[in-house]
Structures are given as structure tokens and as C-alpha cells.
Amino acid sequence: MDAVQLREAIKSRKRADLIFAAAGFLALLVGLVTLLALLVDLAVDGTARLRPEFFTSFPSRFAEQAGILSAWVGSCLVMLVTATAAVPLGVSAGIYLEEYAPKNWFTEIIEVNITNLAGVPSIIFGLMALGLFVYGLGLGESILTAGLTLALLILPIVIVATRESLRAVPDSIREAAYALGATRWQMVSDHILPYSTGGILTGIIIGLSRAIGETAPLITIGALTFIAFLPDLPLRAEFPFFSFQWLSSGFTVLPIQMFNWVSRPQAAFQLNAAAAGLVLIAMTLGMNALAIYLRYSFRKRIKW
Amino acid sequence: MATSDPSSLQSRPAGGTLRYRPLRNLRERAIELILLLAALSSVFTTAGIVAVLLFESFQFFSQVPLGQFLTDTQWTPLFANPRYGILPLVAGTLVTTVVALVVAIPLGTIAAIYLSEYAPAQLREVAKPILELLSAVPTVVYGYFALLFVTPLLQKIYPDLPGFNMLSAGLVIGVMIIPYVSSLSEDAMRSVPMAIREGSYAMGATRMQTALRVVVPSAFSGIASAYVLGFSRAIGETMIVAIAAGTQPNLTLNPTEPAATITAYIVQVSLGDLPHGTLAYQTIFAAGLMLLAMTLTFNIAGHLLRKRFREVY
Numbered sequence: 001m002d003a004v005q006l007r008e009a010i011k012s013r014k015r016a017d018l019i020f021a022a023a024g025f026l027a028l029l030v031g032l033v034t035l036l037a038l039l040v041d042l043a044v045d046g047t048a049r050l051r052p053e054f055f056t057s058f059p060s061r062f063a064e065q066a067g068i069l070s071a072w073v074g075s076c077l078v079m080l081v082t083a084t085a086a087v088p089l090g091v092s093a094g095i096y097l098e099e100y101a102p103k104n105w106f107t108e109i110i111e112v113n114i115t116n117l118a119g120v121p122s123i124i125f126g127l128m129a130l131g132l133f134v135y136g137l138g139l140g141e142s143i144l145t146a147g148l149t150l151a152l153l154i155l156p157i158v159i160v161a162t163r164e165s166l167r168a169v170p171d172s173i174r175e176a177a178y179a180l181g182a183t184r185w186q187m188v189s190d191h192i193l194p195y196s197t198g199g200i201l202t203g204i205i206i207g208l209s210r211a212i213g214e215t216a217p218l219i220t221i222g223a224l225t226f227i228a229f230l231p232d233l234p235l236r237a238e239f240p241f242f243s244f245q246w247l248s249s250g251f252t253v254l255p256i257q258m259f260n261w262v263s264r265p266q267a268a269f270q271l272n273a274a275a276a277g278l279v280l281i282a283m284t285l286g287m288n289a290l291a292i293y294l295r296y297s298f299r300k301r302i303k304w
Numbered sequence: 305m306a307t308s309d310p311s312s313l314q315s316r317p318a319g320g321t322l323r324y325r326p327l328r329n330l331r332e333r334a335i336e337l338i339l340l341l342a343a344l345s346s347v348f349t350t351a352g353i354v355a356v357l358l359f360e361s362f363q364f365f366s367q368v369p370l371g372q373f374l375t376d377t378q379w380t381p382l383f384a385n386p387r388y389g390i391l392p393l394v395a396g397t398l399v400t401t402v403v404a405l406v407v408a409i410p411l412g413t414i415a416a417i418y419l420s421e422y423a424p425a426q427l428r429e430v431a432k433p434i435l436e437l438l439s440a441v442p443t444v445v446y447g448y449f450a451l452l453f454v455t456p457l458l459q460k461i462y463p464d465l466p467g468f469n470m471l472s473a474g475l476v477i478g479v480m481i482i483p484y485v486s487s488l489s490e491d492a493m494r495s496v497p498m499a500i501r502e503g504s505y506a507m508g509a510t511r512m513q514t515a516l517r518v519v520v521p522s523a524f525s526g527i528a529s530a531y532v533l534g535f536s537r538a539i540g541e542t543m544i545v546a547i548a549a550g551t552q553p554n555l556t557l558n559p560t561e562p563a564a565t566i567t568a569y570i571v572q573v574s575l576g577d578l579p580h581g582t583l584a585y586q587t588i589f590a591a592g593l594m595l596l597a598m599t600l601t602f603n604i605a606g607h608l609l610r611k612r613f614r615e616v617y
Contacts, residue, residue: 017510024418027411031435031482038441041453092342100336101343114346119533119603120596121540123567124353126574127592131356135580152349159346183328185335213442216542216567220574220588255444255543262448262547270452277445288440292433 042281046274054275058229059257063268068276071257073230074143075212077246078253081147082154082211087204090155094162094200099188118156125153126217134221141222143231144247149217154207161203165196198298202291209287213280215255223256254280357596360589367583373590379553379569381587388587390594392553396470396563397598400545403474403559404481404538409531411478412485416527419486420493421515432487439483447547450476455548468550468562476548477541481534488533492526493519525614532606536599542567566595 057067101107129149139145169192177187193200231249254276261273365373368388376389415435419428454472459465496519504514520527550562551572564572570588578585 013510013513017512020512020515021418021422024414024422027414028418028423028431028435030411031415031438031479031486032431034479035434035438035441037453038445038449041449042445045452089342089345092339093345096336096339096343100339110343110347113350116600116603117346117350119536119599120353121536121542121567121599123540123542123570124357124592124596127570127589128349128353128356130574131360131589132352136356152345155346155349183332185332209440213440213444215442215444216546216571219571222574222577255442258448259444259543259547262444262451270448273448277442277448280442281445284440284442285437288437 039281042274042277045271046276046278049271049275050278059260063266063272066261066269066272068254068257068279070230071252071254071276072279074251075253077143077231078146078150078218078251079208079212081144081247082150083204083208085148085151086154086158086207086211089151090158090204090207091162091200093155094159094166095188095193097159098163098166099184099192114156114159118160122153122214123216123220125149126220128152129217129221140248141224141250142248143251145221146218146223146251146253149221150211150214153214153217154211157207157210158200158203161206162196162200165199165203166192168199169195198294202295202298205287205291205294209284209291212253212287213255213284215253215259218253218256219259224250224252254283353596357589357593360586361593364583364586364590368590377555379564381584382573386583390566390591392555393564393566393569393591394594394598395555395557396545396549396553397539397565397567397595399557399559399563400470400474400477400541400549400565401535401538403471404477404541405531405535407475407478408481408485408534408538412482412530412534413489413527415482416486416489416493417515417520420490421511421519432490436483436487438480441480443480443541443543444547446476446480447544450544450548462560465560466562468548468552469560470545470549470563471559473545473547473549474559477538477544480541480544481537484534484537485530488530489523489527492523492530495526496522525610528606528609528613532603532609535602535606539599539602540567540595542571546571566591 053065054067055072056069057065058069059071060066097107097110101110126149129145129152133139133145133148134141139148173191173195174187177191182190231246231251258273258276258280261269261276264270373388373390375391376387377391378387378389379392380387419432423431450472451467454476455465455467455469458469458472465471500518500522501514504518509518545565546568549565549568551564551568552562553569554561554563556563569591573584573588
């Protein structure tokens with residue numbers, strides 16, 4: 001091969017390199033453009049419906065009068081149960097696996113199991129909840145069932161996030177605590193946990209934002225699609241000031257309300273669906289943005 | 305004053321403040337036990353899933369022979385003359401999954417190579433989180449997008465396309481799982497040591513040759529697990545297919561036709577109020593067991609694949 005041929009060969013390889021880089025950039029753009037198209041499409045269809053009445057009205061047979069009151073209240077109550085169950089359970093499990101667990105076949109099983117659970121389709125969790133919570137334990141098609149189902153669904157996310165942020169705390173901190181005579185739990189609760197709160201919080205927010213958009217497992221446990229009442233309020237004016245009646249109440253949530261409107265043939269209801277979608281997406285993307293911000297700010301602040 | 309029990313600090317001559325505190329040990333053990341129980345909750349969940357699916361499916365298969373379930377070509381369990389062949393639902397599930405993977409694997413992999421090997425650090429810092437937002441969008445919103453944006457768009461190119469079809473559902477699932485593929489693949493590629501790349505450059509390779517022939521093969525086990533995760537998400541995706549692909553079981557491999565997937569069938573049945581304990585009620589558990597079996601098979605296959613191709617630096 002003489003010099004001219006060599007130069008040609010190098011040139012063509014560099015050209016191929018450039019084309020490949022452009023293809024990579026385009027592939028990246030496809031995802032981002034789709035996200036943008038989705039947001040614009042929803043905004044164009046739904047913005048007109050986003051008036052205050054939309055948040056304070058029950059669903060209705062007339063599309064113009066229909067609102068999402070029961071749906072967003074339902075979503076909030078279900079999320080309350082989910083967080084109450086998933087946060088202590090997930091964080092405790094993460095602490096056990098990272099700080100306590102001996103390295104043996106038994107912990108290995110738990111770890112493999114958590115990985116596998118993260119890959120199980122969400123509707124399967126719904127079927128489990130239908131068989132176990134609704135009929136097995138007799139909890140009924142209630143807010144409690146829904147919250148517990150979603151809590152189990154996001155448990156792997158919380159556990160993995162907890163473990164990762166515990167692992168990021170250097171061992172010198174643990175050794176210092178032990179050197180001063182702290183027990184294992186004192187070491188974890190007074191030193192390791194405060195340092196990893198940021199990472200754990202990020203994981204919890206990501207998990208909850210996933211749960212708030214989940215639809216399928218709640219449909220299988222019998223969430224209602226049309227609901228024109230609110231559950232009992234958790235707070236009361238008279239003694240004992242709170243009540244747990246709402247836990248056993250029937251419910252709907254935002255994604256299910258949206259699904260109900262999407263599946264109707266009339267175009268007017270699909271505008272409602274778009275508006276509900278905007279509310280939903282604002283909530284999930286807002287939570288994700290918060291999580292990204294938290295992750296970024298904690299990473300910047302802590303320097304070991 | 306020495307005792308035989310070394311944990312008994314009581315006998316130490318160090319002074320009055322040090323003393324043996326049995327409660328302290330007890331509390332530590334109790335806390336450890338509580339944490340262990342929390343960790344076991346994930347095992348209980350798995351046990352619950354398997355037990356419920358097997359129990360209800362067992363009752364189903366005591367009335368419908370397994371052979372009929374696996375070979376019959378019609379799925380009409382709610383009709384007057386019921387037929388229980390899972391094949392149409394499996395076909396629908398596989399077609400939408402294949403369409404999704406045809407979108408997500410090339411786009412996700414190329415985007416990952418670009419982010420890991422080409423993109424400037426600042427672009428990567430910004431683009432990666434934004435790309436990850438794709439997987440945060442609620443699936444019911446994607447369903448809306450597939451039915452009312454993607455399908456009308458496709459109908460402009462191909463006017464015969466029905467309103468419900470597996471193509472647009474699959475395309476949208478594909479976009480949804482791009483971040484699952486790209487983020488994990490990018491992490492895997494970034495963990496390939498720089499020295500390997502430098503070796504390649506020193507031999508005169510271009511960036512593309514280094515990326516495709518050195519970095520990608522080295523990171524293959526990580527990339528493969530990204531594919532397996534994407535596959536799991538696509539096969540179990542529910543709302544997009546329930547909204548955009550239709551709920552009519554249809555034994556076809558043509559993505560432009562409407563069809564039901566396993567997940568869409570479960571949703572359709574759950575929306576109607578089926579009496580607990582009937583055969584029709586049990587069908588959703590049998591279908592769910594089939595879905596779980598499919599995901600598990602591919603997860604195990606992926607695990608073996610990963611083991612086979614694992615590179616040790």
C-alpha cells in the first residue's frame with residue numbers, strides 16, 4: 001500500500017467515524033424529541049381543561065363538568081399508605097443487608113430475590129394482591145390494599161437506593177464510632193444514617209413517583225373507575241381527632257381516572273384525559289426533578 | 305476479681321461508670337431481628353406471588369387440561385362456548401415486545417456508545433438524566449400518546465392501519481425502555497478501563513473502531529443485562545398495550561393488526577366485576593403464571609449469557 005492509498009484509507013475511516021458520531025447524536029435526539037412531542041401533544045389537548053373546577057369536581061357523564069377531585073384525593077391517600085409501609089420496610093431491609101448481614105447463602109438468597117423482584121411485571125403484583133390481600137386476608141378492594149400493593153412494588157427500589165447510599169459512607173466513620181464504644185445500632189442510627197439520608201431520600205422519591213403513575217396493579221385489585229364520593233377524612237374535629245375509616249374505603253386514582261377517559265370514544269372525554277395526564281406528568285416529572293436535584297446537591301456537598 | 309466471662313465489664317477495675325448492661329445487648333439483638341424481618345419481607349412477597357399464582361392456576365388446570373391451554377389457537381374464556389388457548393395472547397405479547405426491542409436496542413445501544421465514547425462530559429451530565437425521564441412518564445400517559453398521536457401519525461403513512469394496532473403500542477414501549485437499555489449499557493461501557501481504549505488508539509484505531517470492537521465486547525455482559533431488563537419491562541408492559549393495541553385476542557404475527565397481550569387481557573377482565581372463585585376469575589391467574597414463566601425464562605437466560613461473556617479486567 002503506497003502513501004496515497006493509505007491516506008485514502010485513513011480518510012474513509014475518519015469519515016465513517018464522523019457518520020457514526022452523528023448517528024449516535026441522532027439516536028439520543030430520538031428519545032428527547034419523543035419526550036418533547038409527548039409533552040406538547042398533552043399540553044395542546046389538555047391545557048384548556050385545566051381550570052380550578054377541574055380539581056374540585058367529581059367525574060361526570062358530561063365531559064365539560066367532569067373533574068379529578070376523587071382521583072387526586074385517592075392518589076394522595078394511597079401514596080400515604082405506600083410511603084408509610086415502604087419507607088420503614090425498605091430502609092430497614094437495606095440497613096440489614098448492608099450493615100448486619102453475614103455473607104452466606106441465606107443473605108445471597110435475599111439479594112438474588114430482590115433483584116428478581118425488580119424484574120417482575122407490575123401486574124403480577126396486582127394479581128398477588130388480589131389473591132392475598134383482597135380475598136386471602138379480607139382487606140377488600142380498599143385504599144389499604146392499594147397502598148400495600150404499591151409499597152411491595154417499590155420495595156426493591158427503596159432497598160437498592162438505601163444500600164447504595166450506605167455503601168458510600170467510608171468505613172473510617174464506622175471504625176470511629178466503634179472505637180468510642182458505640183454498639184452497631186448506635187453506629188448506624190447516629191452516624192451512618194444521617195450521612196446517607198440524601199441518597200435514601202432520592203430513592204424514596206423515585207419509588208413514590210413510580211408508584212403514583214402505576215395503573216395496572218390497581219386495576220386488578222378492583223379500583224373503581226367512576227367514583228363520586230370522597231373517603232372519610234383522616235382528621236376529625238371531635239375526639240380522638242383521627243380515624244382510620246378511609247383505609248377500607250373504595251377508591252380511584254389519577255392514572256385510573258385518565259385510563260377511564262382515554263377508553264371512551266367521545267373526543268370531549270379525551271381532552272379530559274389529556275388534562276389529567278398533564279397533572280400526572282407534572283407530579284411524576286416534578287418528583288424526578290427533585291430527586292435529580294437532591295442527588296446532585298448531596299454529591300456536591302459531601303466530600304469524604 | 306477476674307471472672308471467666310470476658311463480656312462482663314463489671315469486674316474491670318476501670319471505675320464506677322463502666323458496667324455490664326444486659327439490656328443493651330438485648331436491645332441490639334431485638335433491633336437486628338426487626339431489620340432481618342424487614343429484609344425477609346421481599347422473600348415473603350415472592351413466596352406470596354408464587355403461592356397465589358400456583359394455587360389459583362392449579363384450580364384452573366384441574367378443569368382445563370394443560371395441553372389445551374398450550375395448544376388451542378383460540379382464547380375466548382368469557383364467551384358462551386369458552387376456548388382456553390393461551391397462544392393468541394402469547395403471540396400478541398411477543399409481537400409488541402419484538403417491535404419494542406427493535407426500537408429500543410439499536411437506539412439505546414447507539415445512544416449509550418455516543419454518551420460514553422463521544423459526548424463531551426457536560427452534554428452527558430445533562431442528557432442522561434433527561435433521557436431517564438422517559439422511563440418516569442406514567443405508562444397510561446404513553447398509552448394516550450400511542451393511541452392519539454402515534455397511531456394517527458402512522459395512518460398518514462399507511463392509511464389501512466386500524467385504530468388499535470400492535471405497531472404503535474410496540475413503538476411507544478420501545479421509546480419508553482430506551483433509558484433502561486442506554487443507562488445500564490453506558491454504565492457498563494464507562495467501567496471499561498481507560499488503558500484498554502488507549503491500547504486501541506495506540507494501534508491506530510479510530511474512535512468508532514475502538515468503541516465497536518474493543519469497548520462494546522468488553523462491556524458485553526453489562527450490555528446484555530441491560531437488554532434483559534428492557535425485555536422484562538416490554539413483556540410486562542400493560543397500560544400502553546391495553547389502550548393502544550386493543551383487547552381482542554388475535555393469533556397473528558402481523559404488527560399492523562389489533563391484538564390482545566397477556567397483560568391487556570388481565571386488565572380487561574379485572575375491569576369487569578368477575579365473581580371470586582369462578583373459572584373465568586382463575587383464567588387471569590393462569591395467564592399471569594404464563595407471563596411470569598416467560599419473564600423468568602428470559603431472566604435466567606440473560607443470567608447465563610452474562611456469566612458466559614463476563615470479562616475480567
